Amino acid sequence: MQIKSVNIIGRPGVYDIEVKAGLINNLVKVEGLAKQVLVPTFGDIHVHLDKTYLIDRCSERVNNLGDAIRICSQAMVDSTFEDIKIRAARALRESFFHGVCAMRSHVNWHESNPPKAWIALQELADQWKGNVELQLASFTPLDLFEEIGEQIAERVAKDQQVLGAFVLRNDNIDTKIKYVFDLAEKYDLPLDFHVDESLDPRACGLDSIITEAEKRQIKGRVLCSHCCSLSQRPNKIMVDLLERAAEVDLGLVALPSTNLYLQDRELDRTPIMRGLAPIKEAYSLGVKTMLASDNCQDPFYPYGNYDPMDIFRTGVMVAHLDPNEWIGSITSLPRKWMGLYSGELQTGQIADFILFEGKNLLNVLGRAGSSRKVYRNGKAIETNGYD
């Protein structure tokens, strides 16, 4: 198979691509204008499949993060094992047809035994293997770790998944974060924190996380999502933290849609702050900085469609990012962080990619509805099968 006249992301010029036996067999530079843009398949490193599509069951108005947590928790109580699987499978289908090849979902975990969503999503992970590699991260309020953290860590290790916590202005935060790291070391687990999802500058859980990672010299194993309050702290402190974060190879995930929806949200007042972590500074100081979907169609974010290109468009606009420089934030970086191949578009690599209509990435971002074809192992996948 040959695909003619494409602009390959990260490579100047126009190319014809030859695909053979599921691999990129040859890239030939050609004259003329590009008609299509080739992007690697996506990694969506932060979603919540146990909560997704619950929005239609939640009529109460959400005014802040606390409301979203409460209203969503109520809706989750009534969700059966089968219902979770149906909703999560729908999300996986949408993701797959948008070109996602890997995903990490957080799963609410508030008791010592694994929640039904953990089991349901593990079944789906098995079913989707080879199409969407689904990783799971336990998601537990930091204050519950003393009571149930050991049981959670033991089970997460048995299932070879990721240990996660929700950290926001907890009392005795240093001691509690230290215990999470103790468990991670004991069970050899990667960590994934929701941390400082607030614009209150007193939210500084990130400081404790970096300090623990430094003490133990744990590198490349700790992912921190949100870190909104970092944008509200004095510049010198922010830069110092990001330099230290880069030193321990900490990963940072910004969630532009949820942050825009929940941060600086006040009744009858236009939001002023964007809620995003200082991702440009993080990136330029060497922190692995990624973007992800987070919540889709639940009380935390009533919109969303599991299209990382939509999230990227939002991130590019709200944070004034250079699209060509940042495309790795939804492709190679999250895939590598999840332990998968980077998906570089080079000769000899697996022919997994997305072909967008347009001359270049700016064209693609300029047309939200522009058509795409997803190729996996050199074959175009049918895109008419999702809700």
Ligand SMILES: [Zn+2]
């Ligand atoms: Zn989240």
